Amino acid sequence: MGVLVLRPEDHFGLLRFSEGVDLMRAGFEDFARSPVVLSNPRTRTITPEGFRMTVHQGVSPSRRGACTSGRGERVQILPQGQQKYPGRGRPVFSLFDTETANLLMVMIGEPRAKGYEEYFATAGYHTACAAVVGTNMMARPDATRVGLLGSGGQAVMHLAALAETRSISQAVVYSPTPANREKFARDMQANLGFPVKSVQSTDEVLEAAEILLVCTNSNQPVLDGRKLRPGTHITSIVHSNKELLHAGVVKKMRQEIDDETLRRSDLTVTTNMAQEELDQPEVLYGAMQRGVIARDRIREVKDLINGKVSLSGVHARRGITFFKNAAGWGIGAGALFRGFYDRAREAGVGIDLGIDGLETTY
Amino acid sequence: MGVLVLRPEDHFGLLRFSEGVDLMRAGFEDFARSPVVLSNPRTRTITPEGFRMTVHQGVSPSRRGACTSGRGERVQILPQGQQKYPGRGRPVFSLFDTETANLLMVMIGEPRAKGYEEYFATAGYHTACAAVVGTNMMARPDATRVGLLGSGGQAVMHLAALAETRSISQAVVYSPTPANREKFARDMQANLGFPVKSVQSTDEVLEAAEILLVCTNSNQPVLDGRKLRPGTHITSIVHSNKELLHAGVVKKMRQEIDDETLRRSDLTVTTNMAQEELDQPEVLYGAMQRGVIARDRIREVKDLINGKVSLSGVHARRGITFFKNAAGWGIGAGALFRGFYDRAREAGVGIDLGIDGLETTY
Numbered sequence: 001m002g003v004l005v006l007r008p009e010d011h012f013g014l015l016r017f018s019e020g021v022d023l024m025r026a027g028f029e030d031f032a033r034s035p036v037v038l039s040n041p042r043t044r045t046i047t048p049e050g051f052r053m054t055v056h057q058g059v060s061p062s063r064r065g066a067c068t069s070g071r072g073e074r075v076q077i078l079p080q081g082q083q084k085y086p087g088r089g090r091p092v093f094s095l096f097d098t099e100t101a102n103l104l105m106v107m108i109g110e111p112r113a114k115g116y117e118e119y120f121a122t123a124g125y126h127t128a129c130a131a132v133v134g135t136n137m138m139a140r141p142d143a144t145r146v147g148l149l150g151s152g153g154q155a156v157m158h159l160a161a162l163a164e165t166r167s168i169s170q171a172v173v174y175s176p177t178p179a180n181r182e183k184f185a186r187d188m189q190a191n192l193g194f195p196v197k198s199v200q201s202t203d204e205v206l207e208a209a210e211i212l213l214v215c216t217n218s219n220q221p222v223l224d225g226r227k228l229r230p231g232t233h234i235t236s237i238v239h240s241n242k243e244l245l246h247a248g249v250v251k252k253m254r255q256e257i258d259d260e261t262l263r264r265s266d267l268t269v270t271t272n273m274a275q276e277e278l279d280q281p282e283v284l285y286g287a288m289q290r291g292v293i294a295r296d297r298i299r300e301v302k303d304l305i306n307g308k309v310s311l312s313g314v315h316a317r318r319g320i321t322f323f324k325n326a327a328g329w330g331i332g333a334g335a336l337f338r339g340f341y342d343r344a345r346e347a348g349v350g351i352d353l354g355i356d357g358l359e360t361t362y
Numbered sequence: 363m364g365v366l367v368l369r370p371e372d373h374f375g376l377l378r379f380s381e382g383v384d385l386m387r388a389g390f391e392d393f394a395r396s397p398v399v400l401s402n403p404r405t406r407t408i409t410p411e412g413f414r415m416t417v418h419q420g421v422s423p424s425r426r427g428a429c430t431s432g433r434g435e436r437v438q439i440l441p442q443g444q445q446k447y448p449g450r451g452r453p454v455f456s457l458f459d460t461e462t463a464n465l466l467m468v469m470i471g472e473p474r475a476k477g478y479e480e481y482f483a484t485a486g487y488h489t490a491c492a493a494v495v496g497t498n499m500m501a502r503p504d505a506t507r508v509g510l511l512g513s514g515g516q517a518v519m520h521l522a523a524l525a526e527t528r529s530i531s532q533a534v535v536y537s538p539t540p541a542n543r544e545k546f547a548r549d550m551q552a553n554l555g556f557p558v559k560s561v562q563s564t565d566e567v568l569e570a571a572e573i574l575l576v577c578t579n580s581n582q583p584v585l586d587g588r589k590l591r592p593g594t595h596i597t598s599i600v601h602s603n604k605e606l607l608h609a610g611v612v613k614k615m616r617q618e619i620d621d622e623t624l625r626r627s628d629l630t631v632t633t634n635m636a637q638e639e640l641d642q643p644e645v646l647y648g649a650m651q652r653g654v655i656a657r658d659r660i661r662e663v664k665d666l667i668n669g670k671v672s673l674s675g676v677h678a679r680r681g682i683t684f685f686k687n688a689a690g691w692g693i694g695a696g697a698l699f700r701g702f703y704d705r706a707r708e709a710g711v712g713i714d715l716g717i718d719g720l721e722t723t724y
Contacts, residue, residue, distance in 0.1 A: 072458030096434030302596030
């Protein structure tokens with residue numbers, strides 16, 4: 001077999017969300033248990049004209065997958081502060097076998113989960129898988145009511161990934177445009193088979209949610225942490241736009257979550273502190289610099305996996321927990337794209353280039 | 363036109379070394395003149411079992427090219443300390459257009475220069491192009507005699523790239539295995555049309571060379587800096603293996619150049635200090651830490667381009683100059699692979715996948 005090229009139509013629907021979440025978790029486990037660093041943080045470069053390139057990378061020995069990905073995009077900030085992307089190049093994922101170094105696959109285009117092929121968000125599938133790994137580890141085992149702030153592609157994927165990996169009884173969604181949130185509620189209720197309700201305010205979501213997924217595209221906090229109910233778990237995905245700030249494209253850093261939420265959080269976990277330190281996002285890094293949260297109160301997913309942090313006490317006293325999906329899931333990508341490759345070979349899809357994946361050796 | 367895939371046979375020989383050097387220089391000029399950072403350092407991850415993944419990235423607005431590349435390899439250290447690669451995955455280069463964000467090309471396999479398609483070294487073509495940009499800026503304009511330590515693929519490419527961009531009168535080569543250096547001398551003399559002589563010691567090379575290219579695969583210093591003649595320019599390519607050290611694969615850091623060479627150098631330039639600081643190579647970073655060379659005596663290529671450092675005084679007093687090619691040439695890759703793409707389109711080679719290079723936008 002030679003190097004396999006997967007075009008978008010070749011890889012759409014090869015993996016379910018539940019499979020992606022398992023693979024992403026395998027990556028986090030490698031990260032937690034390896035004696036050496038197997039992933040570098042996600043990095044970005046941006047021009048003052050608003051072109052941005054994003055690179056992920058990571059090596060998952062347990063799944064025999066090493067992956068690097070790159071994508072380009074044009075970034076634009078609307079007057080209301082939302083971040084838009086008038087042009088997005090298709091991402092490219094290169095997969096190597098960790099035992100042989102063989103180049104196995106080049107996969108082109110955004111991965112889409114089985115059953116959600118028509119939904120789009122940049123890095124939607126893998127972001128949702130990583131967020132749900134953390135959410136499932138942190139939210140109370142008996143929490144079944146989900147609240148969503150945001151109704152775009154990321155909200156769709158986060159709810160779908162959660163619903164495939166945890167028992168959910170209902171979901172409640174708010175986003176500023178009624179038509180969008182109502183469509184979301186209709187579509188997701190039909191897809192998932194439990195009630196999904198569109199509501200008219202953030203407060204109604206906070207009132208209902210045991211698990212709160214914040215999946216907005218906002219540059220400003222979208223909730224008032226004082227109104228969170230005891231026992232709520234919050235997962236947030238908006239990270240950093242430091243490079244946009246440095247390049248002069250935006251005037252301030254993004255901040256989806258308010259400081260009060262962080263102050264009230266009994267346990268705050270991020271995917272990867274190296275990523276926080278590199279990107280210096282307003283949440284959590286900025287808040288730490290401003291004294292809102294102490295450095296030693298921020299833990300990593302690997303601390304959960306290695307048992308350095310326990311949730312039972314926090315759950316027993318109905319504490320608030322907060323998970324920040326900070327994009328440092330390169331190892332998860334190594335495992336995930338190995339999963340895509342294995343499934344593509346089983347399905348016989350893609351173009352086999354007929355060239356050896358190994359370069360000449362000497 | 364859709365996304366273009368270039369297999370090795372499609373891109374071999376598309377660009378000459380002289381063209382690659384010009385493109386690499388355009389990248390360095392973007393780096394020097396941009397108000398923001400357009401390139402992240404090269405990063406690596408390695409497992410204790412000796413699998414290594416290497417990632418480059420950079421954006422060249424002047425050439426409308428943004429490139430990220432990834433490769434995997436198996437690394438092994440021989441008893442004599444040489445670093446070998448029992449398996450090398452083909453590298454993958456992904457190219458985006460900086461004005462539209464369009465994914466233009468996925469290029470698979472090590473690039474090879476026109477006329478040197480059969481010569482192989484990892485990152486050989488681009489390493490040589492970057493080294494020769496620095497060498498041509500730093501060596502005396504009237505220097506025409508080249509010395510080489512090393513006779514492998516990197517030595518071939520460095521001499522070829524130099525010979526295509528500067529007037530050379532003769533070359534002298536030493537490497538430990540007589541058959542290798544003699545073959546090198548025969549082949550290169552036939553290719554380049556000037557005398558290339560194999561000699562029996564490093565000292566004979568140092569005696570003859572006005573421009574010394576150190577292209578070994580050594581983990582130990584290969585020359586005695588006390589024997590360098592006044593006015594010599596030295597270019598070195600061995601960089602860091604920090605990750606191998608951390609992963610326990612090697613016991614000490616690589617060091618191709620001795621401290622005395624650095625002490626005697628009147629002007630020492632590296633491609634990129636961020637790369638030095640990230641990789642902490644024995645040369646230059648380790649030497650700096652050990653007090654051999656002061657931090658403020660190490661300059662970057664961009665200082666030469668921006669005129670912050672002048673060579674005329676150094677040349678007038680026949681000073682020694684030293685260029686460290688430290689792998690921080692991601693922007694050059696952006697420019698270089700745009701060059702490959704444009705030439706491939708002219709030549710009509712490769713597989714056009716027929717898919718749009720832009721992902722859905724929203």
